[in-house]
Amino acid sequence: MLIPFLVVGGLGLVLLVVSLVIGDVLDHFELGDGLISGTALGVGLTVFGAAGALTVSAGLELAWAYVLAALLAVAGYVASVVFVRSLARSSDGVPASAVGLSGVATATITASGGEVSLDGPGELERRLAYADTAIAEGSRVRVIEHSCSRVKVIAEHA
Known part of the structure; x- marks a missing residue:
C-alpha cells in the first residue's frame, strides 16, 4: 500500500x-x-x-x-x-538605496539596459542599469533612481 x-x-x-x-x-x-x-x-x-x-x-x-x-x-x-x-x-532587512552613488559603466548603457559597477559600501558586484540617453562603456555615472536590482543612471561630468 x-x-x-x-x-x-x-x-x-x-x-x-x-x-x-x-x-x-x-x-x-x-x-x-x-x-x-x-x-x-x-x-x-x-x-x-x-x-x-x-x-x-x-x-x-x-x-x-x-x-x-x-x-x-x-x-x-x-x-x-x-x-x-x-x-x-x-536577514539584513530593507536593502540600502543606491541613489547618489557614483560608479563606472561596465557596458554601454541605453534606455533598454546596460551595466554599472558602483563605488559604494557593500557594492561588490555589477548592477543592471538604464539611462534616458546612451552612456558609453567606461564613463563615470551617478545613480538617480533605484528600483529592485536595477538603477537609473546619468553621466557624471568631470
Missing part, C-alpha cells in the same frame, strides 16, 4: 516547489504568526510520503509505517519552521 504515501509525498513536493519558486502560498493568510508555512507544510508532506514509502518497502506493518511517517513529518515540519524563522531573523 505505497499509493497513499506516494500521493501525499507528491502533493508535498508540488507544494514545496511552488512555495520556493513563486513564494510561500500560505504566507498571505497570516495564520498563527508564521506557524503555518507552505514551505514547511511541503517539507512535512514530502517527508511523510518518503518515510511511509521507505518503511512499507522495508517490510514494517502498515500501522507502524503511518506512525513513523507521521512522527518524521511533524519533526520535518517543525525543523523547517524553525529554520525559516531563523533565516528571516538573520
Whole structure:
C-alpha cells in the first residue's frame, strides 16, 4: 500500500516547489504568526510520503509505517519552521538605496539596459542599469533612481 504515501509525498513536493519558486502560498493568510508555512507544510508532506514509502518497502506493518511517517513529518515540519524563522531573523532587512552613488559603466548603457559597477559600501558586484540617453562603456555615472536590482543612471561630468 505505497499509493497513499506516494500521493501525499507528491502533493508535498508540488507544494514545496511552488512555495520556493513563486513564494510561500500560505504566507498571505497570516495564520498563527508564521506557524503555518507552505514551505514547511511541503517539507512535512514530502517527508511523510518518503518515510511511509521507505518503511512499507522495508517490510514494517502498515500501522507502524503511518506512525513513523507521521512522527518524521511533524519533526520535518517543525525543523523547517524553525529554520525559516531563523533565516528571516538573520536577514539584513530593507536593502540600502543606491541613489547618489557614483560608479563606472561596465557596458554601454541605453534606455533598454546596460551595466554599472558602483563605488559604494557593500557594492561588490555589477548592477543592471538604464539611462534616458546612451552612456558609453567606461564613463563615470551617478545613480538617480533605484528600483529592485536595477538603477537609473546619468553621466557624471568631470
